[in-house]
Amino acid sequence: MMLLTNLEIVPGKRITKHLGLVQGSSVRAKHVGRDIMASLKNIFGGELKGYTELLHESREEAIKRMQTQAEKVGANAILNIRFSTSSIAQGAAELFAYGTAVILE
């Protein structure tokens, strides 16, 4: 079980080894059905549930990829996790997660 946190320390545990930066990203595009709903919502206002879900899923994916990378280098925790979002083209967004892989005692 990998420990994920965005603190720089883990209370009560010592870091025995730093393994460097790990990262994961995922680029998603929305599909047409959601786009139509979204353009309606652009008139009425309110939450775009489809997009919220989409971004949630892609962020989970990014975290999962980061975790796989951390597992590969033999870490058991990722500290100081940060997220960033950038829209790279119209209708597509990149979700990026990165952090420091460490071994905790």
Added chain:
Amino acid sequence: MYDLIVLLVLLALGYGFGQYAEKTHYRSIIKRENLLRKIPVIASKFPPMYRNPPETMLVTGGIVISVDYFKRFVASLRNLIGGRVTSYESLLDRARREAILRMKEQTRDRGGSMIFNVKIETASISKGRKNTIGSIEVFAYGTALITQSS
């Protein structure tokens, strides 16, 4: 003439539904904020020292929210004279509070008692035309401390 009618209908629809959506949303935000007041959200990086250290867990909350047609129209008028764009201010306020609430709800569901190192990130999901802020995404994340009741 036809265009003008369409514009007016869209404005009326946007105003009606938009105001209603905002009102109900604010009502639910305030209600849930009162329920979750017990979970402090702290931006500090360093949690206090405990004798028996708590478990930590990454918690997140996100929302994508869109402004209505009327407010966007008002904001584009505001662009001409400059000044505060109140119609977007309330949108961002709602989105941030909602994102924090979702993060808190996740914390509560997993038995956490407080959230540390909270970061809030805002991204505009650009919706094509004329680079207006169609919809924005607000994402809040932090580390929940799960203290065992001892």
